[in-house]
Structure formats: C-alpha cells, structure tokens
Amino acid sequence: MLRFAVRNLRAYAPRFVATALAVVVGIGFMAAGLMLTGAMKSALLGSVDRQYASVDAAVVSLIDFEGVSPGVSPAALEQIARTPGVAAAAGELTAPVRILGEDGTTRASRTVGRAWIDDPDLNPLEVTEGTPPTDGVVLDRRTADELDLAPGDTVTLATPIGRITRPVVGLSSFGDADSIDDGGTVSFAPDDALQVLGTEARGWEAVLVRAEPGTTALDRTLATELADAYRVVGGADFRTERQALTAGVVDVLRPVLNGFAWVALFVAGFVIANTFAIVVTQRRQELALVRAIGGTPAQVRRALLAEGVAVGVVASALGIVAGALLSAGVVWLVGRLGYRLPGAGLSVTPLLVFGCLAAGTVVTTVSVLAPAIRAGRTRPVEAMRIGAVDRSGTSTARAVVGGTLLALGLACLLGVRLGGWTSWLLGPGALVLFGGVIVGGPLLARGFAVLLRPATRPLGLTARLAVDNTVRNPRRTATTANALVIGLFLVTVVTTSGEAFKSWATGQLDALSASDFIVASAGAPIDDEVVEAIDGIPGVRRTAPVRTTVSASTTTGQTPVSGADVELLRETTGLEVVEGSLEEVAAGGAAAVVDFSTLTLGSLGGTESGSGTTGGGAGGPPGGESPFGPGVGLGDAVAVTRPDGTVESVPVAATLRARIDSLTLGILVSEETLTDLLGPQPVNLVYVRTEAGAAEDVGVAIDGVLQDFTGVEVVPGNFLGQIVGQVLDFLVAAVNALLGVSIVVALVGIVNTTTLSIHERRSELGVVRALGTTRGQVARMVVGESVLVAVLGTVVGVGCGVLVGWVLVGALGDGSVPFSLNPARVASIVAAGLLVGVVAAVAPARRAVRVDVLDAIRAT
Amino acid sequence: MSQAGTTVTWAAQVLGGTKVFGSGEAEVRALDGVTVGFEQGRFTAIMGPSGSGKSTLVQCAACLDRLTAGRVIIGDVDATNLDERRLTRLRRDRIGFIFQQFNLLPTLTARENITFPADLAGRRPDQAWFDHVVDAVGLRDRLDHRPSELSGGQQQRVAVARALVGRPDVIVADEPTGNLDSNSSAEILDFLARATAEYGQTVVMVTHDPVAAARADRVLFLADGRIVDDLVGPTRELLLERMGTLAR
C-alpha cells in the first residue's frame, strides 16, 4: 500500500505542486525568520559574552528609568579601584559620534564613541596597529580602512560637545571582528571620554571590575564600600542583563515573524485540504477499485495520509532551503542599504530544521485528514460506475450551523460597537463570524452565484457558464475563496483601523503646537553652547532648557524629575494647570505633578478634548494609577531620593493636565530645587518658541547649530503627530507586506483549483469546443471562473475586515476615535484581490484552450 | 435452479435478494426477490436485457454493494451482516473481479496490479502459481508495463490474471469483453473457461453476447430483477432462441 502511495505521488506530482508551494512559502517564511533572528541573537549574545568576558563584577547606578540613568561618578570609580580584591576597574561610557570630512560633511554617521579601557583583560578591544588612545583616538580597523585613515592622520568628529579634532594614534579590533559596534568605534582615552562623551556631567554608564584571583564575595565587599549608593552586580548577572538589553529586539521580532508564518501556514492548510479533496475526487474510481478488490477504508485513508505526509516533509524541507535563500537575500539587501545585521551568517540549528519540518508536516497532515477520511468512505461499487463527479452539496446542517455562527458573530460585533457591550466580546465575535464564513462558505458561494446570474445575462452564455461552474461544487469554491478571505480580512482590519487611528492621532497631536521645536538628546547631554546658540538665532522668541534626571523614591519607584525655568516652560509649551499654581513651584521648594485622573487616550494630544468632552475620561485606556502613589495631589508631597540615599519630601503645589509634555517632565521643580535635590544636571531637552512665520528659517538654523553635535536631535513641535503618522504608516505597510505572503498562498490555491477543475472537465470542454465555442470564449470562461472565486473571497474578506476594523476602532478608541474609511485604500485592497483572480487564471486558461477536441471527447 | 441438493456445494448464494434504489416516485426495484446459487467449479453466465439487474445482482453477490433485503452467503460465510472491514477482507480473500473497464490502477505496473490484493493483505503471492497464471494469459513480457502502455485486450488479461492469482472462491466478471474486439474477447473467454475446466475455478460472468455465454456451463436469464430462465449446458442456438422468446 505504501508503494501505491509512492507511485501516486510520482504519477500525480504536478497536482501536488500547489500543495507543496503553499507549504514552502509558509515554512520558508518561518525558517527565514528563525534563521535571521537566531543568527542575530546568537551574534548579539555572543558578542556581549565576549565583550564582558573578564568582568567579575559591575557597578551601576541604582536608577535606571528605561535606559535613562544618572551614571556612576568618577570619584566612585577611584574608590572602587582602591577596594581590596579589585585587580582592575574601568569606566564604561558610550555616545554617538560622527566622523566629519575637511569641509564638515559627514563621512561616517553611525559611529559609536567609547571610553578606552586600560586593563587589557577588561578591554574587549585590541590594538592592532599604533598605540592605545592616550593622546588621541583609536579607530576600529574597518572604519579606518573604509575612510582611508591611518595612525598619524587627524580626524574631525561631531560629538555631544560639538566639533573636535583628534589625532588618530591606533587601530583596534574586537576579537576576530573589526568592530564591536556595527557602525564603527572611536575610542577615547578615559578622561577625554568623560569630557567629550559625557560632557563632564554624566559620569560613567557602568564601572567594570576584575577581581584578584581567589577573591570571593567581591560584590558584597564593593556594596559595603560604596555604602549602597550604587548597585553592584556579579559578572554573570551583568552579562545576562546586557544580553537582555541587546537581545530584546530579537525577542520581540521572533514571535512577530513567527505569527505571520503561522498565518501563512494556516492559509496553506486551506489550500492543501482543497487540493487533496480535488485529488480524491479525481481518483474516486481508482480508490473505489482499491476498495472493491480488498482495500479497507483504513488502508485507503493511510495511503492518502502517507501521500500528505510525504508532500509535507518534502515541501517543508524545500521551505527550509527557501528560508535560507530568503534570509540570505534579506542580509544582502540590508547590507546594500548600508547596515550590517549582527551575525551576518545564518544560524541553522537542528532544532530549527526539526521544528520547521514538524510544523510543515503537521499542517499538511492535518489538512489532508478530512479528504483522506472522505476517500476512505469511497464505496466499492463506484468502481463500476462511470463519470464520477464530486457533487458534494450544501447540507441543511451546514446551513443551520453556518447561519447561526454568522448571526452570532455579527450580533457580538454590532453589540460591541452599537450596543455598548463589553469589548471583550470583540475577539470571540470575530472568531465566531469567521467560523460562520468557513462553515457557511458553500452557502455564501451559492447565494453569490444566484445574485450574479442575472448580471451575466448581457455578457452571453460563457459568462453564465462561468458563474454556474463556480457553484457546481460550492464547497470547493468556498474553500478556495476562504484562503483568500483570511489574508484580505487581516489586511483590511489592519489597514482600516490603522488608518483611523492615524488620522485621529495626527489630528489630535497636531493641535498641540505649543512649542515650535523640541531639541532633545538621545541620552547624551545637550551642551550649554547649543542652548546659547539656539537662543541667539534670529526669530527665536523663547527657549526653555529642561534638565531631566531620574530619581528613585521609596513611595513611587523611579520617576523622572525635571528642573526648568517654569515661566519659560509655560511660554514655550502648553503646560496647563489643573489645580494650584506654578508660582510656588517657580519660587522653589515645591513640585508640580501630573493629575493622572486627566489621563485618557484622548488627552494625550488634545488641548481641550481631554476629560471634558469624553465625559469624565478617567478609566478609559490607557488611564491609570498615578506613579507617584495613589492619589498624590495638591497638598500632598512626593518623595525624592538624594544621591546620598536620603529621602526628601517635596510638597505638591500644582497639578498639571496629563499631556505628552507634562508626562515626560515627571516631577517638575525649579532649576535651583533640582540642583539642590539631585546635584547639577545637564540639559537634555530644549523647547523652542519662534516668532510668527519664522519657523521655517529657525528650523534650518537649528539644524546648522546641531551640525557638529551628536546625540541631539531637533524635531518640530508637531513631531509627535508626524512620528505617530509615520510609525503607523510603517506598521500598516510592514504588516500588510507580511500578510501578502498569505495572499500569495491563496493565489496558488486558486490556480490549483481552477487547473484541476479544468482537468476534471476535459471532456465537457471538448464538447463545448466541438459545438463551436472559440478558444477565446473558453479562455474567458476560465478567467471568469477564477475571478468570481476571487471576487467572492475579496467581498467576504474585505467586508468582514471593514466590519471588524470598525468595531475594533470603536472599542479601542473608547468612542473618541472616528472611523474614517479611506476609499482609495479599500479600493486598492479590492483591486489586489481581483488581480489575484486574473493572475491565477492565466495558466488554467492556457490549459483549457489547449484541450484537444477529439481527445477530450474520447477519453474520460 | 439446480435441484442437486445435498451433493452440491455453493461458492456463492443470494437468497431472496431484493435491491431498491431511490425512494418514492424515483424508486427502482433492481432486484426483486432473487434466489440463486453459484455452484463451485462451474462457469455461470448471466444474461438479460439492459437494465434487468444483472450488474446489481453480481455486485451484491460479490459484496460490492449491500442488498436492501435478503441474504448473501459466500462459501460458508454469511456476508449479509458483516461489518465493512470484514466484508472488505472477504472480498480481498475470496472474490476476484473483472470489470468492463477501468480495471487497473494506472500508476502501477501490470505485475504490481496483479499482486495488489496480496499486497493489501500483506501476503507474498505464491510465485509458482503467479508464473503459471502469467504464462497462461501470455503476459510474461508485459509485466513491467503500465496500463496505459497496454492494449485493451492486454489490460483485460491483466485483470483476469489478478483475479486468478488470488485463487478466490469465485471470480465475478461484469461484461469483461464488452469493450473488446472479437479476437481479444475470445481469448478472455478462453482463459475463464480454462480456469474452470483446469483448476476448478468458479466464475460468474455477466454478458449479452450469446457467443460468450455459450462457453458457460450454465446460463441464467434475468428480466425486471427476476430470474426468468436457467439453462444448463447451453448452445449458441439454444441461447439465441431463448433470447428471442424473452425479447418478445
């Protein structure tokens, strides 16, 4: 019986191409994702391990607020170095720098400046040429090579403190690799680094410690020595922490890519089930013969399953190869764009191979199950009856179940949107609706044909035939269309809801044009020179420099604390006081905090649309608890921890409406109070207000000022609107591109079904041709059929998508987000669906046209 | 029907067999209380006008289909109430089939087609017997061909060989020569007749060719789902005469 299966596979190989292709696409995508992220992850983790290989302990700030951290003071480093048991201690400090040409143009833009570590064991870098950077800088050898620089040359650098020049004294490598940073590394002498990268105010990001051999419990010794003013981490824990930071991207990326791969495989499941169902129908007589001469139903089932499994295994293996090619392509493409993905190679692990093989095989096998069971039920007498055509119909049970599910799904969705039902019903509602579409598919296909039939009258008999052919086997038509439904449904949901959120969010955020520009640092401080230069630009009315740092507090955890000239801040931004007055804050010794009861999704952007218009607002997502502790408001106090660990209670003199700017500020105090509480802090945010009509020129001028500084960016005041718009656009485009994979799979399915049904109707086509139908008419009939299936899939998919998108926007937006349907976008999705139908028809139409009239009539 | 009684052993029997297709207006009574036994080691032919129920009778007798009422007994086994699995086994081990067309699996070679039932049962065919049968039907040099590479007559010979190789209790053939030219028909009939004469193989064959039926030991006539005549040791002339009276 196995031989029978094998023979069939060989004989009918072309019929399995579509099945295989569907699996190859899905598995290829899955494998590529795993390979890329696997390579990235192992490269990232490996390089972290190598970078900190000799670190026995590390000292970091107690405070780390999403990467913003006050750092470790130079004095502490000295103290650590003197501690008994410490063999070597070195500060780690990095900041973005750019390498400039003679004329000030940027030659390398993604270079990282690093403090050189003198201890050769702790230092991940090695000098390959020249000397360490005692009185100059060391470049990594790849960057030096690419920019044609060598020891003895001089480089001009844009840094956080502006343009500087340094002699190049040496070249470095990172083990076998050229550079530890993928954009290149510029190493500075430690003191130089503190000045240039840290603008003096920042301190070390971390202090790395190597222990004397035989030292135990060094971390505890250090903690005692530093009087718990810093956090001391063991070497292994430190490496794990750093790995978590770097590998985080991969951990997010991988499930996302996998998710899309599963969608593609899910769609592939429909294509496979359908292909096998058709194959079973075509072979009905053969299967009946097997049954007649003694094959048990189980044997027939097993033969079919064996075929499925074989196809699954082979296709999955091909998918893995395709995945390797795909990820190689991605690496190449990203390389062409000037980025180097960490881990340029591909990581192919036995686990990956096994996992992909298993996934593809299981999906195929499960999809083949239903057709195989049906095949097992073939009645032996059918061997003796000629002209077996699949006449699987639409049963009443199907109608009842499908109809009920559809109604239930619709009710849930409409209830959520219109009836004020809980939004938890949205997910189940969508699922039930979808189940209804699948179960009731054949009925939908029937109804669809009934609707379309009158419309074909003016188009002649071929169009009529095309419509009739699609309902000959409504179940097959529906399964084929369903593969398309899934892809288009998801694309539509993502596009329509993304669109709605985008236009709403940008509209809301654009209304917040309190400041015209925001100059913000990405970690490194903003040099005072920059602030002065911006203030001096003609057309600038006001600038408000803000110094933000992070404080830990026993009551509130970690929160940003900002010091600024409150009056300037008020003039440049749209600070809005809910209760109290900012005067007391400006006078010093008092703080302003955000009134979290004003936080709604709507309040994040709008000036007035906050609590007032949405009827209380509070409780709507993402409103929540105040991070300052429950109910911290006017008259209460917030606790701020000084660097020495003592806690200061600061009275709250004003509460601010929750808005993006006020949330960024955290606890707002006067500049003097901030210095008093937490010591001198660098500026890291500057709000700029321009004279009317001067914005354009000021923007250009600020860009000029920042030319020589790195780590600082200028964004327009409505940047949030722009960014949110761009991010949403990007997300929608990216998600749609990924979902496109599933549409390709569906395309394969339509090609397959149409081809097979042409094959099945060879003699019929022969008769039609013999009676005088032209080749053109036959081709049009086939294209018509394929397009109709695509139309069915598109209408159902886009329809459900718009519906779910509408409900989703209503549920997430808490009623405040209007649902705006972009007709052009929807039209383009519909067009894509129809295009699938036309493209899918090309090959089958060719086949149909080539049917030899006499041959077809003779052979059955 | 033969009244030899106790001395006769039946290879297959249908007792009071009734088969009804459809229901209500569309009801067709294809078999109407047929009782018939097929004697072991005999070659029985079944004749009758088109639609008289010949195919239905042999399909039910061969356990391809179930009767609406009545019993089917194969050898000493009552097949009437066997479950699907047992019925399949019974067919596999005790019954051989030759159909009018589509007898062979197109993906298997002639040899594989012949041994397929043994394959299904997980048995190795008796090699000496296999060789004997293959030589008898003259397929020795065609064994590795696919059905599509064989003529209609050769395909039918493969089907005969497949039926013979399993040494079934009974071979059922439904118009096995219906699609063949007279030479090939004669060959096939020869094989079937020889199988009965030389190996004592029981054969039941539906045909409407009096030349073919004349080769049989006994001929049954069917009309409207009933047996209307039973001839032992028929001659062509006798058959033509009977057909003439029945057609009237």
Ligand SMILES: Nc1ncnc2c1ncn2[C@@H]1O[C@H](COP(=O)(O)OP(=O)(O)O)[C@@H](O)[C@H]1O
């Ligand atoms: N599957 C079926 N469904 C309905 N009617 C059938 C079926 N098979 C046979 N019949 C009917 O039963 C009667 C006997 O058919 P059959 O045994 O094939 O006749 P024969 O082989 O003698 O020509 C005919 O009237 C035929 O139409």
Ligand SMILES: [Mg+2]
């Ligand atoms: Mg018949």
